[in-house]
Amino acid sequence: MKIVSSLALMVAAGCISVAVSAQQQIDAVPLNATTYNAGHIAQAVLTPVNSSETELSLFVGGVPDGTLVPAHLYTYVYSGSCAKHEPKPAYSLNRVVTDNFNETEGIQLDKTVPLPYDTLRSGHYALVVRDSPADGNHEIFCGELI
Numbered sequence: 001m002k003i004v005s006s007l008a009l010m011v012a013a014g015c016i017s018v019a020v021s022a023q024q025q026i027d028a029v030p031l032n033a034t035t036y037n038a039g040h041i042a043q044a045v046l047t048p049v050n051s052s053e054t055e056l057s058l059f060v061g062g063v064p065d066g067t068l069v070p071a072h073l074y075t076y077v078y079s080g081s082c083a084k085h086e087p088k089p090a091y092s093l094n095r096v097v098t099d100n101f102n103e104t105e106g107i108q109l110d111k112t113v114p115l116p117y118d119t120l121r122s123g124h125y126a127l128v129v130r131d132s133p134a135d136g137n138h139e140i141f142c143g144e145l146i
Contacts, residue, residue: 053115054113056110063140075130076127128141
């Protein structure tokens, strides 16, 4: 029994150290709801994929009342900040627009940003989530990628 317990402890410690080292390059970015989508929450998780791309996982807890079902959300990376960004996005992440909606878990979207992780996190970009053109194309969430 002592060997099994010791082995289990060593495996658990190894998993924790791998998780800690992996977390150094995984960042959660809170996305702030705009006044149009007040009261809802969202978060983006950024993970480096390779030297030229970053994986972006979005978790959206709600969309404005009256949004067509299923909800279609569009994701953009803008130069600038949430308070003041360029009129046109630097990157449109909408080659595929999905509606992965689950009533208990919200919406999850997975995207790839064609920028290295360090460049994306340099403080010069904002992540914007919009509702569909049919719903008005409103900014519903924004987060600073710093």
